[in-house]
Amino acid sequence: MPHLLLLAGLLAASLSATAEPLLLQAAQIKALGIETTVAGSPQAGRAGTLPGRVVVPTEQMRIVAAPVGGMVEMLAVAPGATVKRGQVVAQLASPQALELQRDALQSSSQAALLQQNLKRDEILFAEGIIAEARLQATRSAAAQATALASERRQGLAMAGVAPGKLGGPLALTAGIDGIVLEQHAQLGQRVEAAAPIYRIAKLSPLWLEIQAPLATAASLKPGAPVKLAGSEIGGKLIAIGRAVDSASQTVLLRAEVSHGAEQLTPGQVIEVEIAGTSGPQISLPASTLIRDQGKTLAFVQVSASDKGLAFEARPVRVVSQGGDSVVVDGLKAGDKVAVKGVSGLKAMLTGVGKE
Known part of the structure; x- marks a missing residue:
């Protein structure tokens, strides 16, 4: 029995590596709920683009x-x-602002009074009427009052309160x-x-924060031209991140939009083209792909006849992933790819449920 189980396992594994196209009749297609989309169509996304988001440079924001x-x-x-x-x-309307104004006026008046006392004691000391110890005490008190008045004025300035008057x-x-x-x-x-x-x-210039695969980011340099897919809005790459997002395995790129920034809105999600990254890449729903024997596969319709539809499990490489969509290469625009009923196709491919 163990030998039979091992043989069955090897047979199932070999099906995924050497399987012929899967031929499905109309009844099977309906039962599995199989639906297809055309790779490269507007529903499937743009080719050769990377997902991004419009943000405001931090130095251009104020609270x-x-x-x-x-x-x-x-x-x-x-x-x-x-x-x-x-x-x-x-x-x-702030009672605390009134307290700051009152304290500033009081400290300013006290500092002015002690400065007058200091001038008087300096004259008296020069005439030999008072001791030097009294002059030093007056000088110290005047210095402390001046420092306190300066501190209160700075507090008013930091609070944005106008000095010299109460109320309002x-x-x-x-x-x-x-x-x-x-x-x-x-x-x-x-x-x-x-x-x-x-x-x-200030909304000009703006930044684009772009998610790029590690391999793509490694081939780029600051200064590379960047533009929004399907438009003339663009700029240049100004920074390439050094950290990789653990979930999507992408690197954060930052680009500055030098022309057309007025047509963008902070927080807007966009698709970006960077010189040197365009290629035969297709965006698809993430549910389109399966993993089998360490490979990433998509089911592509290769023929249609009165006998039914034939699907081929085609290896693809994930270029980037964001949300519910992935960008892959290994497909070409115009391929019909199964986007629903994929789990049923995988079961047929790997022989699950076969006697």
């Missing part, structure tokens, strides 16, 4: 945040609005010229210190 706790009293802009650097975009709303301004991407707070909302109010970005 408008509440420097102190308070209530959002006014919002001047909405997502999509264009703003200029220094433009008031929101106002806060706290104005929040845009740090750069750009577009408002997100609004994080609502009118009347109470926010804590450092809570984000708006996210503002």
Whole structure:
């Protein structure tokens, strides 16, 4: 019996390596639910492209945040609005801002008073009326008060509070010229210190973050021309990642869009062509492929007749994978590939269920 089991196993393994095309009649095709798609068609994706995403360069983004706790009293802009650097975009009513103003005024007045005392004691010491120890004490007190006043002024500046007066709303301004991407707070909302109010970005130039197979990334160099598939929007490669994603086995590439950036939207998913990477590559649903005897296979329809349809298990190489789709080579545009009923075809290929 062990010898029979071993022989059956070897026979099943040899079927996947040397099997003839699988001929299926109409009833079998219907029972297995087999459906095909044309490789290279719009439904199957573009050939020779890599998946990517549009992002804003980090140095071109700014967060408008509440420097102190308070209530959002006014919002001047909405997502999509264009703003200029220094433009008031929101106002806060903040008791904490009033406390900062009060403390700054008090420390400034105290520093001015002690400076006057220092000048008086310097005159008195010069005339021999007071001891040097008193002058040193006055000088030390004046220096401490001046330092405290400077610290309070810096605190006001960091909070965006205007010095020299008490009261009034706290104005929040845009740090750069750009577009408002997100609004994080609502009118009347109470926010804590450092809570984000708006996210503002300059949208030119933009970056493309591209997922590329390790072999493809190894053949590229910064400066390689990059463009969006089917358009003239493009730029150049500026960085090649050194880490490989464990799930997709791809490397992150970064490209800068030098022309046509105004036609893109941050977060947009795109397909990218990079000079030197185009080739006979086809995008297919991931469910199209099977693994057998260490090989990756796709079932390609090779003939059709009154006897039925014939499918061939064709070896392919996975170039990249993203989401529910994979890019492979080993197929050509126009091949009819089975995208449904693949598990049934695999069972027939490997002899599962055969007597």
